[in-house]
Amino acid sequence: MEQFFAALTLSAGYNTALVCIGAALLGAASGAIGVFVLLRKRTLISDAVSHATLPGVALAFIIAQVYFDSGRSLPVLLFGAALSAGIGVLAVDWIKTHTRLTEDAAIGTVLSTFFAVGMVLLTIIQSMSIAGQAGLEGFLLGATSGMLKSEALTISVAAALVGLAVVLRMKEFSLLCFDESFAAACGYNVRWLDRTLLLLLLGIVVIGLKTVGLVLIIALAIIPPVAARFWTDRVPVLVAIAAGIGASGSYIGAALSASAPNMPTGGLIVLVLFSFFVVSLLISPVRGILAAALKHYRFQRIVHLRQGLLAIAHDEPVLEPLTRSILRRGGFMGGDGQPTVKGQSEARLIERDQKLWNLYREMHPEESHALADWSLKPIGEVLPADTVRVLEQELSPHVVRGGETSRGGAV
């Protein structure tokens, strides 16, 4: 635990601090790019991208080792990864456009076959008996424990650059996601924009290979935007929240994994991110489960109260238990099941309100259909005053009323 707080406050050694900062930058950049991938509904293409990096990594290792005797150089490996991931993306596109197979089959084919080629190459590397091949295993599930200072620096800088690129191209990407043909009409090259988006995604996947590993890196681009989606509908805010969730989740995950042995970095980062997602799902005020439950409860209360009061107004007995308890709690019904004086007067008001609403529906069937609050709120709170006055005159033409419109019930 002490170790964890030490890592969290960047005081557990220079390397650990650098790794945590690198992870945070990576999380921020991938959260930001993930927003657009999510909005374009192309989430799972990142799965193909990440798995397609393996043959590139292995091949780059072999070539660098055989010709330059420096197989462990991270930039070389990452370049190989980017190259084969790029080929993978093109292959998905080709299968989708040129054969009768659908995109999901194309993604599955590319990710599994590329991964298989990578695996075959890895076993070749194993039997080549060269030193320094142990680092390659780390690309699968991510390992930050043995990371060099220069590697951590490379990752931080690259992640920051990708994040910056996303922020700079935010306007074009939003246009691409929401209205592709409008973007084209505005003179943007849609195909090129799409490619840029995928290229940035590819960049994130490649940079994150070392920290999170290729199996789980896509979680970094999926979970933060999905979690952020619960909080807002505006794109810039969405990007900011997703980047924040990605950054803090990756930071905490990396710190956790540095605090104890046998803690796989990638797995922990994903679990922390998922806990953020669950919290968003539960407590988000816009779309969260709690908010929805609360809204449902309020709606139920309003309907029951109204129906109960209407029943009182019509001198009908109220038998439904929930309605009875709501009426009693509001002081509209006594313990003996008889309406109180307050209940009687409130019932009259509601009855009149309901009559006005019914009249409104008769006179304007279309509009009342479109109204979500029909007969839920007092009519004066929903409709403009002059409409209500017309309705009231229609209902009781002999009674001339002053400026005051229907008060409605204090529901």
Add this chain to the structure above:
Amino acid sequence: MDIFLQFDLPSILLGSLAALACGLLGNFLVLRKQALMGDAISHVVLPGIVIGFLFTHETSSWAMMLGAGGAAIFAVLLIELIRRIGNVDPGAAMGVVFTTMFAAGVVILEQTGTAGVHLDVEHALYGNLESAIWLDAYSLSDLWNWQVLMTMPESIKQLFVVNMLVIMFIVLFFKELKISSFDPLLSASLGFSPKWLGLSLIVMVAIAAVAAFTAVGSILVIAMFICPAATARMLTDNLKVQLFISGIASLSAGLFGYLLAAFGPGLLGYEFSVSAAGMIAVVAGLQQVLAMLFAPQYGVVMRRRRQRAHASV
């Protein structure tokens, strides 16, 4: 001969049977545009397998199978829940669930110390095809000897049972699977719910995935699910023929993949051996590439040629 029987044959059987069980079910996944469900399931079974392993402490046990099936159903329900409540794109919901469950599996595996003993993460990702050996076989006649046959590795027997289950499932529910894959609305109006059929298909997929898991690992299972079915889909429009072709493609991928891995480098004059599971998936992928290019009716090359002939007329 006995070396072939003791070391090569069990591996070939394991690879081919794993490919067959997955390849047959893959047809329906591809037709229902659920190919990535195979991907998701092969990832989410990991925590189930690990927990099953923790209970029994032996690999290829039925407890692992049970855990994996449970994990698969849990994942499907969770995906559905997130999709409904969160109003999230299905692909994204799937991505959230399968990465998280896989991550949980990895963390449990590393934390409980089972890693490195019998089950480790590399094992889960790569599978271990070469570990299947059948030491009691000495001559070809042993293949007809029931007692010797029963000494086959446990994982092969298990895969054999799973293959029987898969074939029974497809034969019994062929009509229902066919209609619900092509026309879910018609299926619902005829009285068999596409939802339940879909769920039982997923459970079968999970069972096949776990049985194949020990042989080829979680990621190559995806190749087994998709490649043979996609190959067959390029070649025919008839579902029965497609099932048959995908079966042949799975078996040949298992056979030639293993042979290539075991003897290919030697033939080229190299010392090293390569991963057989990886090679099986590579062969499955190559078959698909060939089918996509040269399939008589839908192949890209053939279509181009027809177009050119059409244009010159």
